[in-house]
Amino acid sequence: MPDPYSLLKPLLFRLDPERAHGLGLRxxxxxxxxxxxxxPALPERELRVLGLRFPNPVGVAAGLDKDAxxxxxxFALGFGFVEVGTVTPRPQAGNPRPRLYRLVREEGLINRMGFNNAGLQALRRRLESLRRESLPGPLGVNIGRNKTTPNEEALADYRNCLEGLHELADYVVLNISSPNTPGLRELQSREALHALLEPLLECRDRLRPxxxxxxxVAPDLEEQEIEAICSVVENLGLEGLISGNTTRSRAEIASHALAGEEGGLSGAPLLKRSNRVxxxxxxxxxxxVALIGAGGITRGEHAAAKLQRGADLVQVYSGLIFRGPALVTECRRSCLDVLQREAQ
Ligand SMILES: Cc1cc2nc3c(=O)[nH]c(=O)nc-3n(C[C@H](O)[C@H](O)[C@H](O)COP(=O)(O)O)c2cc1C
Incomplete structure (x- = not known):
């Protein structure tokens, strides 16, 4: 039987990318x-990462289902975990449209969505109506700050989200790496990161240890910046890190007609850079410290390669747009091979 997505894709790709995304989710x-x-039912090798059980290491990256x-x-597509968000305390519309572009031949996307989301209270209601115990794998919630909140007050936004969602998530991601919220990535510097993480860890210890x-984090970091982040994460005892978000670099698509569009580049052109980081x-x-590898997975072997480079789990977004659900099965198969070989 032909892959049903190969029939749908030409229709979806005729539509504006954001409209196609909404229709796809619906x-x-x-x-x-x-x-x-x-x-399909595949043999699986259950993993324990972040103190949680994962039926397989292939997850949905944040931003695909922002409002859960x-x-x-x-999960029915075979993902081993799903991350929703980024959610901000107050709902926000994000940037004006158009704000999402397909680079079809390159299997890449450029987006400057700008954390469009229905806000913390709406996400709470959605997650309360989901019976988490019936899901086959962990549910992550990715949190951020509102566009109008300055970095000096960002802590309050992250704290609000953590307080509002801690009972409804299996893990929480602090997103400080969207290129589409002005100034956000500055929170990755050693001092700013320490000042943000220390009180958030205290808050977590009080709420739900x-x-x-x-x-x-972003894939656009210099080696020194990576060292600084590693030392803060290790010293404070954070449980995990996702490497990484979309890139501002256009080196891989320099001559493309869309290269000048503002925003973050994802998909195949991000693979090499994200693997290096x-x-x-x-x-x-x-x-x-658990490491989750995201960026540029458009074939099963790319997911396996991230495990071989030391990722405990992987996440996919853009690849799903170009390859459809068959990519999830492909990634699960390739990752299983790696896990079985490692276990021998
Ligand atoms: C349209 C779009 C929206 C995204 N929104 C978010 C977001 O809200 N929060 C976040 O942490 N990452 C977001 N991302 C980044 C993805 O989670 C992922 O880190 C990145 O796209 C690299 O993976 P990929 O190459 O498989 O797409 C978004 C990516 C895309 C393409």
């Missing part, structure tokens, strides 16, 4: 009860 929700796109509208449907906190983080962090 379609997934509708398709779930009909069993369309249901993932399709969590169960995404067993809740893992994970930091999401992943290796530096693995070398710089103790094994006790």
């Amino acid at each position: 379609g997934l929700r509708l398709a779930r009860p009909l069993g369309l796109f249901r993932a 509208e399709a969590v169960a449907a995404l 067993s809740l893992p906190l994970v930091l999401k 992943l290796e530096l983080f693995r070398a710089g962090l103790p094994p006790s």
Whole structure:
């Protein structure tokens, strides 16, 4: 039987990318009860990462389901974990449209969405209606600050989100790496990071000590910046790190007509850069800090390569747009091979 996504993709790609995204998410929700796109049963090797059980190491990256509208449907594709958000304390519309572009031949996306999301209270209601215990894998919530909150007050935004969502997530991601919220990436510097993480860890210890906190960083970091982040993460005892977000670099697509569009580049053109940064983080962090590798996975072997470079888990976003649900199965298969070989 042909892959149903190969029939749908030409239709979706004729639409504006953001409209296609909305339709795709709605379609997934509708398709779930009909069993369309249901993932094949594969042998799995359960993993324990961040103190949680994962049926497989392949997850949905943040931003794909910002408001947790399709969590169960995404799990039905075979993902081992799903991360929703980024959520901000107050709802926000994000940047004006158009703000999402496809680089079709390159299998890349450029986005400057700007944390469009329905806000903390709406996400709370959505997550309360989800029975988390019935999901096959962990649910992560990715949190950020509102565009109008200056960095000096960012801590209050992250703290509000943590206080509002700590009971509803299996792990929480502190996103300080979107290129589309002005100034956000400055929180990655040693002093700013320490000043943000220390009180957030205290807050977590007070609310729910067993809740893992994970930091999401950019792939546009110099070696010295990576060293500084590793030392803060290790000293404060943070549980995990996601490497990484979209890139501001256009080196891989310099001559493309869309190269001048503002925003973060993701998908295939990000693979090499994200793998390099992943290796530096693995070398710089103790094994006790879980590492999640994201960026440029468009084939199963790319997911496996991230595990081989030291990632404990991987995440996918853009690849799903270009390859559809078959990519999830491909990644699960390739990762299983790596995990089985490592276990021998
Ligand atoms: C349209 C779009 C929106 C995104 N929104 C978010 C977001 O809200 N929060 C976040 O942490 N990452 C966001 N990301 C980044 C992805 O989670 C991921 O880190 C990045 O795209 C690299 O993975 P990929 O190459 O598989 O897409 C977004 C990516 C895209 C393409």
